[in-house]
Amino acid sequence: MLNMYGTALQSRLMLGTSQYPSPASLAESVKTSNTQIVTVSLRRESGDSLAGQHFWQMIQSLNVHVLPNTAGCHTVKEAVTTAHMAREVFKTDWIKLEVIGEQDTLQPDVYALVDAARLLVQDGFKVFPYCTEDLSVAGKLLDVGCEVLMPWGAPIGSGRGLNNPYGLRTLRAHFPDVPLVIDAGIGLPSHAAQAMELGYDMILLNTAVAKAGDPAKMAGAFAQAIEAGRSAYEAGPIEKRDMAEPSTPVLGKAYLV
Amino acid sequence: MNIAIIGAGVAGLTCATEFVARGAKVTIYEKGPSIGEQACSWWAGGMLAPWCEGETAESSVVKLGQHAKSWWKTHTAQVQENGTLVFALDRDLSELRTFAKRTTDYQSVGAQEIAQLEPDLGERFSQGLFFPEEAHIDPRKSILSLFDQLVSAGVIFKFNCEVEPGTLSGFECVVDCTGLAAQDAIPELRGVKGEMLLLRSRDVTLQRSIRLLHPRIPLYVVPRGNGLFMVGATMIENTERTRVSARSVFEMLGSAFALHPAFSEAEIVEIGVDARPAYLNNLPKVNWRGKVLTVNGMYRHGFLLAPVMARVAANAIFEGYQIPELMDEYCY
Numbered sequence: 001m002l003n004m005y006g007t008a009l010q011s012r013l014m015l016g017t018s019q020y021p022s023p024a025s026l027a028e029s030v031k032t033s034n035t036q037i038v039t040v041s042l043r044r045e046s047g048d049s050l051a052g053q054h055f056w057q058m059i060q061s062l063n064v065h066v067l068p069n070t071a072g073c074h075t076v077k078e079a080v081t082t083a084h085m086a087r088e089v090f091k092t093d094w095i096k097l098e099v100i101g102e103q104d105t106l107q108p109d110v111y112a113l114v115d116a117a118r119l120l121v122q123d124g125f126k127v128f129p130y131c132t133e134d135l136s137v138a139g140k141l142l143d144v145g146c147e148v149l150m151p152w153g154a155p156i157g158s159g160r161g162l163n164n165p166y167g168l169r170t171l172r173a174h175f176p177d178v179p180l181v182i183d184a185g186i187g188l189p190s191h192a193a194q195a196m197e198l199g200y201d202m203i204l205l206n207t208a209v210a211k212a213g214d215p216a217k218m219a220g221a222f223a224q225a226i227e228a229g230r231s232a233y234e235a236g237p238i239e240k241r242d243m244a245e246p247s248t249p250v251l252g253k254a255y256l257v
Numbered sequence: 258m259n260i261a262i263i264g265a266g267v268a269g270l271t272c273a274t275e276f277v278a279r280g281a282k283v284t285i286y287e288k289g290p291s292i293g294e295q296a297c298s299w300w301a302g303g304m305l306a307p308w309c310e311g312e313t314a315e316s317s318v319v320k321l322g323q324h325a326k327s328w329w330k331t332h333t334a335q336v337q338e339n340g341t342l343v344f345a346l347d348r349d350l351s352e353l354r355t356f357a358k359r360t361t362d363y364q365s366v367g368a369q370e371i372a373q374l375e376p377d378l379g380e381r382f383s384q385g386l387f388f389p390e391e392a393h394i395d396p397r398k399s400i401l402s403l404f405d406q407l408v409s410a411g412v413i414f415k416f417n418c419e420v421e422p423g424t425l426s427g428f429e430c431v432v433d434c435t436g437l438a439a440q441d442a443i444p445e446l447r448g449v450k451g452e453m454l455l456l457r458s459r460d461v462t463l464q465r466s467i468r469l470l471h472p473r474i475p476l477y478v479v480p481r482g483n484g485l486f487m488v489g490a491t492m493i494e495n496t497e498r499t500r501v502s503a504r505s506v507f508e509m510l511g512s513a514f515a516l517h518p519a520f521s522e523a524e525i526v527e528i529g530v531d532a533r534p535a536y537l538n539n540l541p542k543v544n545w546r547g548k549v550l551t552v553n554g555m556y557r558h559g560f561l562l563a564p565v566m567a568r569v570a571a572n573a574i575f576e577g578y579q580i581p582e583l584m585d586e587y588c589y
Contacts, residue, residue, distance in 0.1 A: 021313045022539035023447075044504070047450070047497040054440075054447040055494035058537070157472055213359060 002201055004148050004179050005126040011036045013226050016206025023058050025215050030062050033219035037065045039096055043072035043082050056089055069096035076116045083120055096128040105155045110137045121145035130183050133167035135174055149178055154185025157207040161191035172199045189225030196229025261425050264434035266296030267559040268552050270403040271567035272432055273412055279575050283412045288419035292404045297531035298559045300453050302479050302489050303396040304466050305561055306341050308362045308388050317585040321565045324589040326392045328564035333399045336392050339465035343386040346515060352470035363388045377461050393466045393479050396560060422549040430574050433551045436534040448496030448532030452505040453489035455527035460519035469516050476512035488513050501530045533557055540584045543569045565589050
């Protein structure tokens with residue numbers, strides 16, 4: 001069973017909580033996805049006096065693990081402050097660390113990411129860093145004490161799937177024992193299945209579910225695809241070949257003609 | 258029948274209008290000093306755009322919202338029946354395709370048709386969606402015009418009066434239209450913060466509501482006449498009613514600039530903020546809470562759905578109609 005920071009998990013799907021047509025639709029999607037972890041943002045919702053309380057209470061009432069994030073933070077200081085606030089609001093030492101470096105693609109500022117991760121780990125946080133498939137950055141994040149990595153598949157919300165399957169395969173091969181979660185860019189259940197077939201441990205979804213015509217139904221579709229991808233990985237897929245190999249016997253047939 | 262309404266926002270005033278039409282004697286209690294900015298409807302866009310709302314809203318909003326135009330035409334002279342135009346910037350055209358997939362009753366328009374409908378946007382957009390049956394009103398003028406009519410009809414307004422619905426006596430019926438202020442009594446009610454701008458520009462002329470789709474920062478612009486434009490609106494999951502963030506203003510202005518660069522020289526006339534009252538499914542509800550009839554949860558659909566809610570409330574009070582559980586079964 002998957003284990004992240006000492007928490008055993010059956011579901012390999014994490015669900016983001018923004019952009020749904022309504023909180024009721026979010027709650028329904030949480031159900032159909034069978035997820036055990038939801039992510040939630042605080043930076044913008046907190047306002048001046050934690051004015052987002054009501055929404056956060058609703059999230060907590062979903063009875064799943066809450067992984068607060070630092071979405072919308074662009075500097076180490078912002079991210080660290082938001083993480084502390086999240087710990088207070090949700091009574092959890094988990095934090096999904098996002099430090100945005102580029103406004104258009106929302107790709108992480110990997111320098112600030114490593115710095116913020118170091119500070120937060122020293123402060124007792126269990127950090128889930130949003131990173132790219134870059135091996136050296138991944139190594140540095142592990143060095144400073146992260147035990148989980150969350151590389152992107154493609155830019156946040158882009159729905160493009162796995163932009164760099166080669167890079168993601170390499171990352172998996174380099175860190176075989178680290179829980180790896182595809183954080184962003186998934187658009188279709190087939191993308192999620194592909195990542196799971198590569199041996200990724202978990203998929204985080206938000207836009208692909210929240211913005212679907214029927215979010216709850218799409219959440220269910222992803223749950224099935226992720227389960228299928230994981231089973232396929234465990235079952236040991238065959239390698240591609242150039243030659244056809246008939247699965248029925250050819251003996252006695254004129255195959256040499 | 259002698260009825261008390263608490264709250265003089267769009268919900269309270271539309272209810273009063275329906276009740277008076279059925280011969281009731283109505284008293285409205287309002288905690289603010291006058292009709293105006295204490296109600297979140299004061300900051301609304303005033304779009305009567307049920308089909309566009311179908312992008313994310315339930316089908317009941319699309320269906321029942323279609324009655325709004327005729328109701329407002331009957332009760333105010335302000336309805337602008339010019340439709341809605343929906344655009345996306347070139348790199349976000351997938352948003353336009355998705356919007357088209359999720360909505361109905363539109364025409365796909367090209368550069369020429371856009372130039373005919375909105376000459377100022379003709380050079381800027383080469384494709385869009387036109388919803389010809391949609392309309393918009395000026396929320397403030399409409400609310401004030403309802404107020405004037407109600408005063409003429411003998412409705413008593415008690416301003417600066419904060420009352421508990423349960424404590425009022427001498428009325429056959431009490432109707433709670435207090436929106437987010439009822440949050441303590443109705444735990445499932447929450448606030449969804451919205452920020453808006455009022456801009457004045459002599460360089461841009463628009464006839465109808467314009468929506469600019471964007472994956473992160475969707476925007477609408479509603480012309481108010483005399484060079485005034487309402488630009489909105491953010492949707493943030495919190496209950497703050499007075500604080501406008503720099504990011505929100507920055508994003509709305511950026512999007513307005515993307516719609517038409519002339520907005521960069523516009524005057525910022527007003528920056529507004531309030532929180533919309535919403536239930537968990539973002540649908541409004543009329544329901545009895547003991548002897549008090551509650552009309553609440555209009556979310557971002559106050560002007561669109563208040564007429565239907567007011568009629569459902571009137572039918573419950575005057576005809577004793579059972580209010581259906583699902584909004585989908587509400588009748589206008």
